Amino acid sequence: MLRLEKLEISQYDWRMTADIALEPGSATALIGPSGAGKSTLLAVIAGFLAPARGHVLWDGRDITALPPAERPVTLLFQDHNLFAHLTAAQNVGLGLRPDLRLDRAGWARVAGALGSVGLAGMDRRLPGQLSGGERQRVALARALLRDRPIMMLDEPFAALGPALRAEMLDLVARICAEQRATLLMVTHDPRDALRIAEQTVLVMDGAVAPPAATGPLLADPPPALRAYLG
Numbered sequence: 001m002l003r004l005e006k007l008e009i010s011q012y013d014w015r016m017t018a019d020i021a022l023e024p025g026s027a028t029a030l031i032g033p034s035g036a037g038k039s040t041l042l043a044v045i046a047g048f049l050a051p052a053r054g055h056v057l058w059d060g061r062d063i064t065a066l067p068p069a070e071r072p073v074t075l076l077f078q079d080h081n082l083f084a085h086l087t088a089a090q091n092v093g094l095g096l097r098p099d100l101r102l103d104r105a106g107w108a109r110v111a112g113a114l115g116s117v118g119l120a121g122m123d124r125r126l127p128g129q130l131s132g133g134e135r136q137r138v139a140l141a142r143a144l145l146r147d148r149p150i151m152m153l154d155e156p157f158a159a160l161g162p163a164l165r166a167e168m169l170d171l172v173a174r175i176c177a178e179q180r181a182t183l184l185m186v187t188h189d190p191r192d193a194l195r196i197a198e199q200t201v202l203v204m205d206g207a208v209a210p211p212a213a214t215g216p217l218l219a220d221p222p223p224a225l226r227a228y229l230g
Contacts, residue, residue: 001021001022001023001024001057001058001059001060002021002022002024002045002056002057002058002150002182003020003021003022003055003056003057003058004018004019004020004021004045004054004055004056004057004208005019005054005055005056005057006019006053006054006055007019007044007051007053007054007055007056007208008051008052008053008054009037009040009041009044009049009051009052010052011040014037014206015052015206016036016037016040016041016203016206016207016208017206017207017208018041018054018207018208019054019208020201020208020209020210020211022182022184022211023182024059024149024180024182025176025180025181025182026182026183026198026199026211027173027176027182027183027185027196027197027198027199028182028183028184028185028197028198028199028200028201028211029185029186029187029192029193029197029199029200029201029214030042030184030185030186030187030200030201030203031186031187031188031190031193031200031201031202031203031225031228032202032203032204032228033204033228034188036203036204036205037203037206037208038154038186038203039154039186041203041208042075042152042154042184042186044056045071045073045150045152045184046068046071046073046075046152047063047066047067047068047070047071047073048068050064051064058071058072058149058150071148071150072148072149072150073148073150073152074143074146074148074150074151074152075152075153075154076139076140076143076151076152076153076154076156077139077154077156081139082127082135082138082139083127084126084127084128085126086126086127087123087124087125087126088114088119088122088123088124088125088126088127088130088138089107089110089111089114089123089124091127091138091139091142092110092113092114092138092141092142092145093106093107093110093145094142095113095141095142095143095144095145095146096109096110096145109145110123110141110145111123113141113142113144113145114138114141116141116144116175117137117138117140117141117144117171118137118171119134119137119138119141122134132159132160133160133164133167133168136156136157136160136168137168137171139156140156140168140171140172140175144175144179147179148181149179149180149181149182150181150182150184151172151175151176151179151181151182151183151184152183152184152185152186153172153183153184153185153186154186155186155187155188156168157169157192158188165192166195169192169195169196170195170196172185172196173195173196183196183197185197190218190229193214193218194214194215194218197214198213198214199211199212199213199214200212200213200214200217200218202217202222202224202225204224204225204228205224
């Protein structure tokens with residue numbers, strides 16, 4: 001279980017609180033207006049920002065003080081964070097070893113990850129030779145190899161067209177189901193939440209609301225969420 005226990009995040013004069021628990025293997029959408037703190041919340045869970053108070057716990061273990069590399073978390077950003085001078089295979093291989101000193105079995109795992117996201121045979125291509133959707137697939141393949149129990153998405157598919165976006169969301173849902181990973185996904189589009197998240201958390205007005213079932217929540221939203229969705 002991922003638990004945010006009496007968490008308080010402060011930056012300058014901005015403050016946000018969270019006290020929620022997410023079951024292992026669950027898929028949760030984070031929705032709310034721009035600037036509400038959704039990405040900041042992911043950064044705290046990933047260890048890139050420290051909370052002012054409270055704790056981040058995974059399976060009962062307090063991971064609040066752990067550095068990002070030691071946390072059970074993979075975070076996929078919108079800009080995919082690929083290295084332009086490395087091939088697709090090398091970018092994926094970073095998920096196994098940052099120095100890319102992989103043996104034959106390691107490179108076989110890289111090839112398998114690329115194949116699982118539909119990029120078999122593209123291992124030698126540079127990011128500049130790939131489409132936007134293909135670059136996102138490379139980043140997703142790298143996340144797949146990391147095989148961490150918490151997968152977090154910070155609107156990685158926002159720039160993609162509707163068909164490719166839906167395809168990528170379905171791919172994420174499949175991978176998380178296969179790995180039994182806990183998924184947290186920041187989105188501004190309620191259709192994304194309805195597609196792959198059984199529960200949704202509203203982040204608004206300095207607070208992170210408890211998770212609620214996505215379908216009923218979006219069908220009959222509370223006033224604050226209705227105002228945001230229009």
